[in-house]
Amino acid sequence: MATKRILLIDDEDDIREIAQLSLEMIGGWTVATADSGNRGLETARAQRPDAILLDVMMPGLDGFATFQKLQADPQTREIPVILLTAKVQSADRQKFDRLGVSGVISKPFEPMSLAEEVAHILGWS
Template sequence: MVDDDDLILEVAQMSLEVVGGWEVTTANGARDGLVRARAEHPDAIVLDVMMPGMDGPTAAQALKADPETADIPIVLLTAKVQSADRDRFADLPVAGVLAKPFDPMRLPAELGSLLGWT
């Protein structure tokens, strides 16, 4: 889970671990997320869209361009869910988009569905 907001990271991590039963690693910001993805090679990455320094779409492209992380599925997490935003995200190498705010009780099921895990 990659986000620059510690509260979002905490709520999402708790949701995915407690409700979903998943093991979750968090990264504060895209650059930290890129480093952790290479080191830990997670089953999937959830990327916030709007982060300082490097945004989620740029990070997604970097992950897909790196042979070490290219096979990791990516889901974007964003408050930008207008049709113009979704059109922009459609061109990105991501499995899907989750909207903020999210329901912590439904997050694991929604993420699992986007990833084809359920």
């Protein structure tokens, strides 16, 4: 089976670095990163990853707007998206569910179990 490719879109350098290391070393996946919604959209179109981890709170194009643009584009519409967020109140969870994302992972996440969480959400385990 081919190695899964993940796109991680987050404006925080340390989050990108920790998540990338976790997903590559523990999950065994190839990880591309983007530091903004716009760069993430470009990378998603160019690389067509197997899944996207998307930060909700970013300056400029936030996670919600980025997700809407991914859904509107026929090239990226079918890519599963998991939101990364510190917003975990039940009202926020309901909003995320209505969006149609594949899942939500709370920040701060546990680096040692991030790959397992992603695999579980996507049915890769």
